[in-house]
Amino acid sequence: MSDTPRGVEHTDSIDSHDSTPKQPEKTKSRRPPNGLAVVLHHWRHLRPYWWPSSLRQLTGTFLRLCSMPVSYFSSSSDPPDSQKVREIKLNYTDCIAKAPEFTTFENMPGSAVESAFKNANSSVRAQWAKKTNTNVTLHNGRQITGNQCVLQFTIPEDMSAPILFYYQLTNFYQNHRRYAESCDLQQLKGDARSYGDITGSKCTPLYGTKANDTSKPYYPCGLIANSMFNDSFSSPVWQNPPNDGKARTYNMTNKGIAWDSDKDLYGKTKYKASDIVPPPNWAKAYPDGYTDDSMNQPxxxxxxxxxxxWMRTAGLPTFSKLAMRNDKDKLVSGIYQITIDDHFPTTEYKGTKSVLLTTRTVMGGRNNFLGIAYIAVGGVCILLGAIFTATHLIRPRKLGDHTYLSWNNAPAGKPSGPSTAMASGRESRPGDS
Structure with missing residues (x-):
C-alpha cells in the first residue's frame, strides 16, 4: 500500500531542482575512435608474401642485375675496360744462366716476353745481359758481391700514370696453412717477445736459435719473413730520349706500395740488438747479426x-706484388733499361720470377677472368631462371601439399605416418597408437 494518495504527485523532486540539462544517453559502439589507426600504426601498407615461385624469380633477377653490369664494364666496353691496361712482362728466371755478359745484349726468348698495348701489332723488343761477381747493394746499405740481370726493352706507346712496377712469382704457395700462419703478430707490432714466448708459437720451427750459448729469438720470426723476396730493382732508364740523347731515369718509389691497414700491424721494435738474431736467409744482409751499428741495426x-x-700472403701460387710506383708522370715510348740484383732462387722449387710494368683502370689491372666469370654467372642465372619459370608454369606445385611430406612417402615395409615427436610436437599419451 502506497503512502502517497492517488492523484497526488511530487513535482519538487531532486530532478526538478537540477539546473544541468539532461544529456542524451550515448549508445555503445565497437567502432574504434578516430585516430586510433595512427596510434596503432595501422596504415595502409604493402606486405609481400614470399612464395617459393616468387622468391626464385626475384633471386634470379637480382643475380642477373648484379652480374651483367659488372661483366659489361669489365669485358664489353669498347674496348673492354680490362683491355685498356697497357703492360709488359719480362720473365728473367734464366737470366744469369743464359744471358751473355754485359755489355753484349741478346734477345730474350719469345716465351719470356708478354705485352699488351693498344696496337696489337706493336713490336716489343726485349733483350737481356748479365753482370756476374759485381758489387750489389742490399736494402740496409751493405755492399756484397753478387749477380745482376740487365733488361732492355721497348715501350711502343705512351703509358699514362699511374705506372706500377710489380714482381711476379709462380709455383710459390704462400697460401699453405702452416706457411700463412708462421709469424708472431705481437713481435711484428714491436713487442719484445722473449725466446720462451716465441718457442712453440706459430713461428715454429723458425722461432730462434742459440748464439754464444744464449737462446735468442729470430727477429722477425717465422717462415714468411725468412723467405722474403729479396731481388731489388732500379728505376727504368730511358735510353733514347730526343734532343740531347742523354739517358734519363724514370723515377719510381717504393713508398706508398703497402696498404694503410697493413702499416698499422707493424711497429718499431723494443728489442735491443744484442737480444735477437736475424732469420737464417738474411745472413747476407747481416753476416755479423744485429748490432748497434747503423748498417746492422734491426x-x-x-x-x-x-x-x-711480402707479409700479406697471396691466395694463389701465381701472384704479383707491388715493388715501385710513379703516380704522376707518364712513361713515354722509347727504349728502357732496368737493372735487377738477382738474389732470390726460384729454380729450386720449379718456379719463375718476372717483372711487370703496367697501368691500371677503375676496374683494376689487366684481368679478363673477372669479366668472363660475371658473364658466365649472369648467363647461368638467366638459364636457370627460364627453366624454373617454365617448370612453374607447366607443372605448378600446389603449396602446402601434404603428399610431399616425408612420412607420406615412406618406403615399402615401413609404416606411413608421422612420428609422434616430429609431427605432433607432444609426447605420446596412454591410448595413442
Missing part, C-alpha cells in the same frame, strides 16, 4: 713497406 718494420707487402 730493421724498422713500421717503415719497411716492401716487407709489409
Amino acid at each position: 730493421p724498422d718494420l713500421k717503415q719497411w713497406e716492401a716487407f709489409q707487402v
